[in-house]
Amino acid sequence: MKKSTIYLKVTGDMFMVQSLWILGFLGVMIVVHIFRIITAMFGDYGVDSYFDSVFIAANIAMFVIGILCIYFLPHFVGNGVTRKDYFRGAMLAAIGLSIALPIITMVVSTLGQFIINQIDQITYNNPDINSAVQEIDTNGNIIGNIISSTVQSIIIPPYVNPTSNWILAIAITSINTFIYYLIGWMISSGFYRLGTIPGLGFIIIGMITLIAKDSLLRITLNLPLAEQLTFLDFLPRSIAASTILLMVIMVIGVIRLLTKQVTVKL
Amino acid sequence: MNLIVNELSLNYGNYTALSDVQFEINRPRIYGLLGRNGAGKTSLLSILASFRKATSGSVKINGESPFENADIMQQVAFLYNKDYKDESNNLKSILQDTERYRPNFDMEYANYLVNRFKLDQKKPVKKFSKGMQSALNVIIGLAGRAPITIFDEVYLGMDAPSRDIFYQELLEEQQKHPRIFILSTHLVSEMDYLFDEVIMLDEGKIILHEDYDSLMTKGAKITGNVELVDEFVQTKKQIHVEQLGSTKAVTIYGELTKIDKTTARELGLEIGPITLHELFVHLTKEED
Numbered sequence: 288m289k290k291s292t293i294y295l296k297v298t299g300d301m302f303m304v305q306s307l308w309i310l311g312f313l314g315v316m317i318v319v320h321i322f323r324i325i326t327a328m329f330g331d332y333g334v335d336s337y338f339d340s341v342f343i344a345a346n347i348a349m350f351v352i353g354i355l356c357i358y359f360l361p362h363f364v365g366n367g368v369t370r371k372d373y374f375r376g377a378m379l380a381a382i383g384l385s386i387a388l389p390i391i392t393m394v395v396s397t398l399g400q401f402i403i404n405q406i407d408q409i410t411y412n413n414p415d416i417n418s419a420v421q422e423i424d425t426n427g428n429i430i431g432n433i434i435s436s437t438v439q440s441i442i443i444p445p446y447v448n449p450t451s452n453w454i455l456a457i458a459i460t461s462i463n464t465f466i467y468y469l470i471g472w473m474i475s476s477g478f479y480r481l482g483t484i485p486g487l488g489f490i491i492i493g494m495i496t497l498i499a500k501d502s503l504l505r506i507t508l509n510l511p512l513a514e515q516l517t518f519l520d521f522l523p524r525s526i527a528a529s530t531i532l533l534m535v536i537m538v539i540g541v542i543r544l545l546t547k548q549v550t551v552k553l
Numbered sequence: 554m555n556l557i558v559n560e561l562s563l564n565y566g567n568y569t570a571l572s573d574v575q576f577e578i579n580r581p582r583i584y585g586l587l588g589r590n591g592a593g594k595t596s597l598l599s600i601l602a603s604f605r606k607a608t609s610g611s612v613k614i615n616g617e618s619p620f621e622n623a624d625i626m627q628q629v630a631f632l633y634n635k636d637y638k639d640e641s642n643n644l645k646s647i648l649q650d651t652e653r654y655r656p657n658f659d660m661e662y663a664n665y666l667v668n669r670f671k672l673d674q675k676k677p678v679k680k681f682s683k684g685m686q687s688a689l690n691v692i693i694g695l696a697g698r699a700p701i702t703i704f705d706e707v708y709l710g711m712d713a714p715s716r717d718i719f720y721q722e723l724l725e726e727q728q729k730h731p732r733i734f735i736l737s738t739h740l741v742s743e744m745d746y747l748f749d750e751v752i753m754l755d756e757g758k759i760i761l762h763e764d765y766d767s768l769m770t771k772g773a774k775i776t777g778n779v780e781l782v783d784e785f786v787q788t789k790k791q792i793h794v795e796q797l798g799s800t801k802a803v804t805i806y807g808e809l810t811k812i813d814k815t816t817a818r819e820l821g822l823e824i825g826p827i828t829l830h831e832l833f834v835h836l837t838k839e840e841d
Binding site: 293296300363364365366367368369370371372548550551553 | 634
């Protein structure tokens with residue numbers, strides 16, 4: 288076996304396993320979606336598109352899968368794979384997953400909409416996901432501010448309506464889910480390498496990174512910022528975009544540093 | 554394959570797990586690594602397998618450091634008492650997975666072993682009993698054919714007939730596909746016949762590294778009249794003393810010369826062999 292191909296095997300294996308998890312998640316979301324369509328048929332209200340329903344939940348799903356990513360490390364090292372090959376392989380698999388997820392979702396969503404359009408009593412909600420961030424009441428309380436911005440960044444990431452620009456919608460979802468995956472991976476690597484207390488520190492770093500990522504992405508996309516973060520509005524879009532890239536590189540660097548020489552637990 | 558461990562130390566905070574460990578392994582043989590609980594066996598083996606880094610010192614396999622070395626890591630397999638409670642895969646997919654990453658893996662032989670150990674191919678591995686999970690580790694190690702294969706107390710939970718199958722297959726494999734096997738154990742009396750060489754570890758230090766046969770000629774039990782025995786053993790390294798009435802038995806460690814043997818015979822002393830188990834117990838017992 289050539290050593291240069293080992294990480295590609297890792298990528299293949301991890302992509303296979305994790306995409307099964309993602310398909311399971313998307314399957315559950317389809318069931319939920321169908322249930323909502325059926326209830327919408329009897330009530331007098333609209334329904335979100337499948338893409339919109341998945342949009343928010345997918346981040347959490349990718350975050351959880353990212354957390355589980357560290358548990359592949361003992362498996363691979365036990366099979367004689369270096370930590371470096373694991374890292375490269377897992378990273379490529381994560382990128383693949385982040386691209387595949389919104390594409391699959393978009394395909395299912397378009398198909399779904401086509402079918403639903405045949406049933407004319409269903410109306411689609413006009414998504415107003417982005418404006419929701421401005422409606423969170425903070426009362427000028429600092430702790431409240433932190434909690435609300437954390438909560439909203441986890442629940443409501445910047446959103447692009449797929450009907451207005453589907454390529455951008457897929458790209459933004461990919462970036463969102465990829466970063467959520469990385470944060471999950473970073474947190475679990477922190478716990479694995481350094482133990483519980485320092486691990487908690489990585490949760491805080493992760494939260495801050497997510498809030499920063501969301502705000503910067505909003506600036507990049509010209510979307511409204513959360514009230515307590517409007518002071519960031521002065522940043523040019525190009526700087527905001529490159530800061531996101533820089534943050535991603537830093538998180539990737541932290542994961543590599545944490546796993547580079549980590550002891551594999553027996 | 555050649556393995557050189559040089560001045561290896563490992564500390565966990567203030568606790569010293571390994572201290573200045575040095576040994577060399579050059580031949581494809583079966584090496585028994587013996588040590589009491591907490592002697593540092595698993596720590597040492599996990600360093601050899603690149604599961605962890607040492608605090609200081611070096612490990613060289615074929616002249617290279619194995620840690621994060623893709624070529625070397627592929628050739629070292631470390632099988633330990635692994636917990637499969639979260640493993641939802643079945644045996645077949647675990648073996649296929651191993652085959653993907655172990656260049657010498659022999660699936661045909663693995664399947665033969667699965668039948669020998671009577672393991673259920675389709676059952677999720679997490680539902681296997683402890684002994685069956687251990688048998689799986691044995692199969693991965695034997696069929697993986699890694700040039701350095703390490704079994705760290707891999708027999709745990711296996712019943713006596715299964716352990717016997719393991720020992721038989723191990724010897725047969727060693728004949729057909731010679732490689733370096735390192736077996737750590739404290740089932741010394743059961744496994745001693747497997748070892749070509751013995752390495753003994755006590756409180757993080759190597760206290761002995763010997764060829765099994767020459768080791769066995771080094772230990773002896775001298776039995777006879779108290780005064781005569783005392784006189785005979787005074788210049789020898791005594792590792793154990795038993796006395797019943799006027800009869801004394803002293804276990805000594807060190808080769809007996811022809812003159813020694815003649816003297817003993819003339820004094821009417823009995824020279825008995827000792828087992829590896831006895832040697833292990835006496836050499837690693839705590840000082841009173």
